[in-house]
Amino acid sequence: MKIGILKTSLKQIVSMAVIVASLGYFVDIYDLVLFGVVRMTSLKSLGFSGPSLLSKGVFLLNMQMTGMLIGGLFWGILGDKKGRVAVLFGSIFLYSTANIANAFVHTIPFYAFWRLVAGIGLAGELGAGITLVAESLSKETRGYATTIVATVGVSGAVVAGLVAEFFSWRMNFFLGGLLGFLLLALRLSVKESGLFENAQSNQTIKRGEFLRFFTKKDLFFRYVRCILIGLPLWFVIGILVMFSPELSRVAHVTGPIEAGKAIMWGYAGLVVGDCMSGVLSQITRSRKKILLLFLALLSLGVILYVFARGCSPFAYYCLIVYLGIASGYWALFATVAAEQFGTNMRATASITIPNFVRGGVVPMTLLFQWLAQRTSLVHAALYVGIGVICLAGISMLLMEDTYGKDLQFYD
Numbered sequence: 207m208k209i210g211i212l213k214t215s216l217k218q219i220v221s222m223a224v225i226v227a228s229l230g231y232f233v234d235i236y237d238l239v240l241f242g243v244v245r246m247t248s249l250k251s252l253g254f255s256g257p258s259l260l261s262k263g264v265f266l267l268n269m270q271m272t273g274m275l276i277g278g279l280f281w282g283i284l285g286d287k288k289g290r291v292a293v294l295f296g297s298i299f300l301y302s303t304a305n306i307a308n309a310f311v312h313t314i315p316f317y318a319f320w321r322l323v324a325g326i327g328l329a330g331e332l333g334a335g336i337t338l339v340a341e342s343l344s345k346e347t348r349g350y351a352t353t354i355v356a357t358v359g360v361s362g363a364v365v366a367g368l369v370a371e372f373f374s375w376r377m378n379f380f381l382g383g384l385l386g387f388l389l390l391a392l393r394l395s396v397k398e399s400g401l402f403e404n405a406q407s408n409q410t411i412k413r414g415e416f417l418r419f420f421t422k423k424d425l426f427f428r429y430v431r432c433i434l435i436g437l438p439l440w441f442v443i444g445i446l447v448m449f450s451p452e453l454s455r456v457a458h459v460t461g462p463i464e465a466g467k468a469i470m471w472g473y474a475g476l477v478v479g480d481c482m483s484g485v486l487s488q489i490t491r492s493r494k495k496i497l498l499l500f501l502a503l504l505s506l507g508v509i510l511y512v513f514a515r516g517c518s519p520f521a522y523y524c525l526i527v528y529l530g531i532a533s534g535y536w537a538l539f540a541t542v543a544a545e546q547f548g549t550n551m552r553a554t555a556s557i558t559i560p561n562f563v564r565g566g567v568v569p570m571t572l573l574f575q576w577l578a579q580r581t582s583l584v585h586a587a588l589y590v591g592i593g594v595i596c597l598a599g600i601s602m603l604l605m606e607d608t609y610g611k612d613l614q615f616y617d
Contacts, residue, residue: 221342221343221351222395222396223338223339223342223396223397224339224343224351224354224355226294226335226389226392226393226395226396227294227335227336227338227339227355228335228354228355228358228359229358229389229392230294230298230331230335230359230389230393231331231332231335231355231356231358231359231360231362232358232359232361232362232365233298233302233331233362233382233385233386233389234298234301234328234331234332234359234362235359235360235361235362235363235366235473236362236363236365236366236382236385237301237302237305237324237328237382237383237386238328238363239362239363239366239367239443239469239473240305240366240378240379240382241266241267241270241321242267242443242447242448242465242466242469243366243367243370243378243465243466243469243470244370244375244378244379244466245259245263245266245267245448245465246259246263246451246464246465246466247370247374247375247466248317248375248376249262249263251375252312252313252314252317260449260452262314263448264571264575265314265318266314266317266318266321267321267444267448267567267571268567268568268571268572269318269319269321269322269325270321270322270324270325270328271325271444271564271565271567271568272322272325272565272568273321273322273323273324273325273326273327273328273329274325274326274328274329274561274564274565275325275329275561275562275564275565276325276326276329277297277325277326277327277328277329277330277561278329278330278333278557278558278560278561278562278565279416279558280326280329280330281293281296281297281329281330281333281334281557282330282333282414282416282553282554282555282556282557282558282561283414283415283416283554284296284330284414285330285333285334285337285414285553285554285556285557286402286413286414286550286551286552286553286554287413287414289398289402289406290334290335290337290338290341290398290399290402290553291334291338291393291396291397291398293330293333293334293553293557294330294331294334294335294338294393294396295390295393296330297327297328297329297330297331297334298327298331298386298389298390298393299327299386299387299390300323300324300326300327301323301324301326301327301328301331301383301386302327302382302383302384302385302386302387302390303323303327303383304320304321304323304324304327304383305320305324305379305380305382305383305386306379306380306383306384307320307323307383308320308321308324308379309376309377309379309380309383310376329557329561329564330557332359332540332556332557332560333540333543333544333553333555333556333557333558333559333560333561334553334556334557335355336352336355336356336540336541336543336544336556337399337544337552337553337556337557338396338398338399339351339352339355340352340541340544340545340552340613341399341400341401341402341549341552341613342399342400345610345611345612345613346610348541349484349487349488349541349609350484350485350488352484352537352540352541352544353480353481353483353484353485353488353537353538353541355537356480356484356536356537356540357477357480357481357484357537360473360476360477360480360534360536361473361477363469363470363472363473363476364470364473364474364477366378366382366469366470367466367467367469367470367471367473368470369381370466371466401549401613401614402549402553404549405549405550405616411550411616412550413550413551414550414551414553414554415551415554416554416558418551418617419551419554419555422617425547425551425617427604428546428547428605428606429555429559430601431601431604431605432539432542432543432546432555432559432601432605433559433562433563433566434594434597434598434600434601435497435539435542435598435601435602435605436536436539436559436560436563436566436598437563437566437570437594437597437598438501438504438533438591438594438595438598439533439535439536439539439563440563440564440566440567440570441570441590441591441594441595442472442504442508442529442530442533443469443472443533444564444567444570444571445567445570445571445574445587445590445591446508446511446512446526446529446587446591447468447469447472447526447529447530448465448468448469449465449583450463450465450468450522450526451463451464451465451468452583453512453583453584453587454519454522456582456583456584457514457515457516457517457522457584458515458516459514459516459517459518459519459522460516460517460518460519461518461519462519463519463522463523467523468523468526471523471526471527471530472526472527472529472530473530474527474530475526475527475528475529475530475531475532475533475534476530476531476533476534476536477530477534478530478531478534479500479530479531479532479533479534479535480534480535480536480537480538481534481537482531482534483496483497483500483534483535483537483538484537484538484541486499487538487541487609488609491609491610492607492609493538493541493542493545493607493608493609494602494605494607495607496535496538497535497538497539497542497602498599498602498603500532500533500534500535500538501535501595501598501599501602503531503532504529504532504533504595505595506532507525507528507529507532507533508529508588508591508595509588510525510528511525511526511529512584512585512587512588512591513584539560539563540556540560542605542608543555543556543559543560544556544613545608545611545613546605546606546608547617548615548616548617549613549614549615549616550616550617551616551617552613566594570590570594573586573590574586574587574590577589577590
């Protein structure tokens with residue numbers, strides 16, 4: 207009897223929905239971090255140097271993240287009105303097109319435009335995939351399945367870093383777009399979730415109404431708490447890792463730190479952390495306890511990183527790996543976001559929340575720059591980090607633990 211149950215569970219966990227969502231998120235992350243990997247080389251090839259590398263880099267990153275905010279709203283509403291699979295098709299088509307176009311840019315305006323379009327496309331992948339998987343599997347197995355999706359997906363950043371070692375930045379963008387188009391064919395075999403189809407057949411249920419998050423008190427606080435929980439993840443990636451070349455010089459690291467390698471090692475840590483956090487939440491039967499554990503580990507990592515002085519490049523990259531592991535609760539965060547809301551609002555929440563978190567890079571980097579002008583890069587990073595970690599900790603303490611929650615309900 208137990209063997210039969212185990213076989214059924216394994217069949218669910220490695221279902222086509224899980225495989226396609228995992229590969230889709232892999233391509234999504236490959237394309238998402240690609241700009242960070244090739245930021246320095248691409249801007250240098252376009253004729254920029256010195257301080258303009260940082261300012262133009264922040265501008266292009268913010269354009270991408272702004273696109274993700276716009277896309278998050280569009281794909282989120284579409285996901286609850288037209289279905290999770292429709293978002294998976296549309297989003298990957300858009301960001302694949304944008305990344306191929308990025309391979310042929312020669313000016314900052316066009317570079318920025320296509321990063322904006324890519325951001326809009328990238329916004330739909332994770333939330334739609336996690337929602338589809340969470341709704342397609344049993345409450346006992348969905349935690350393992352979403353962990354697989356996130357772990358496989360995050361490894362796309364490691365591949366992006368490795369590929370950048372062998373190909374030009376233009377070829378990297380082209381390959382990212384090509385991978386996306388190849389994945390479209392595989393997605394033809396994916397079916398819509400039964401929970402969504404049931405909600406769609408009930409004409410009395412309102413679906414995908416984004417403004418409801420701001421008109422119902424309970425929905426609003428659930429929504430804001432989920433966003434705040436995710437901010438430390440993108441503080442690490444968007445500031446500490448993305449601008450590690452600049453921060454390492456202030457820290458007097460004994461050799462140069464390359465942005466591409468830093469991102470690769472940071473995401474390598476994220477792969478390990480995502481796997482650990484997802485599995486631990488299943489073993490302990492608690493999302494909340496593991497989120498708090500990883501936030502504590504991350505707090506220690508931020509302190510060690512910003513106060514590191516005179517270390518070797520190897521030691522600095524090791525700190526980045528640790529930061530990646532400690533901030534590796536993205537799978538858990540995405541799962542919690544899906545579990546917090548009813549079927550009629552789940553895609554809207556699951557897609558918009560990660561993108562508001564990613565979009566949080568914009569105010570965080572602007573605050574980081576503003577503080578850096580008044581203190582130092584190191585202290586600016588520390589102050590921003592303390593702020594987002596405190597907000598995340600309070601939100602985690604106040605949130606509902608959703609392990610094993612039945613997802614067949616409406617808000």
